[in-house]
Amino acid sequence: MSRRRIGTLLPIENEILEVALSMLRSGRPTFHGFGLAQQMREQSGSRSLTAHGTLYKALGRLEEFGILASHWQEDPIDGRPRRRLYQLTGKGIEVAQEIAPGTNSAVAPAWAPEPI
């Protein structure tokens, strides 16, 4: 058995970073789980939303790697459950820019995720 190569992100993690970067560029620096799933569905043209388990596991991993940071929403709207809000960290922006299409990077990001 060989361990997953260090320096690579899973496709779902790449997709999250691409969407997070495009949201940041459009003036929405923070996002929540459902909002992200919705954007991912729109950008990929998929019919279904990313599964809960897949989405939140990937978000947790990206947070462990220091690529995303998160905090609870302070004022939930209309008595709804509070959302966990995520945003790209400085390191996350760098990584996302490396993997995002249309950037100068032609190769896979040579970035080694180490849990913090």
Added chain:
Amino acid sequence: MTPERASIWVARWVRLYTLGLPPAVAERRREEIGADMGDHIAHERSVGEGDSRIATAVVSRMARGMTADVTWRWRAQPTKGDFMKPLIALLVVGLAVAAVAFVADSPLLLLASVAVIGSVILGVFILGVRAAQEGDFVVPYVVILGAALAIAALAVTAIVAGAWDDAPGLVLLGIVLIVTDIVGVFTLGLRSAQRSN
């Protein structure tokens, strides 16, 4: 089914797989998915989607993410301890019982030894699957194929021997091994394919 009913099922599943985790970790996951479902249902209703379609979508998101939920749970709080030593000890016991059964020509002892050795192989296989999930392993296909064939061979032997000797226990063991084989290969193969992408 209404979307609210579907979200109750999802909440039950989340409670189940977060049981025993540190309260802060469990509560965060429950709240996040609760908020997600609330947003999901509200959004779909706002665009005029029917309740049954919304409920199906909510349940589908739960079902498609179950493997990830289980592996997340395992990563969040892996089981402690070295399982290999007791398994090896059990294998030695099984082989010893098999040797005694062979010398004493006892079908009952032989059945017991097959059950013990089968349990060991099953245990190792399950541990392998869990280790692969926990450690993000990419399993070479030849390893999956080798393990699958070995277990399938044992299962077929057990079923044939059980049918021949009219021993339903052996047949049952064979069936359990085949089911585990299929589930294990599917899980490992699927995850390997995902990791390789």
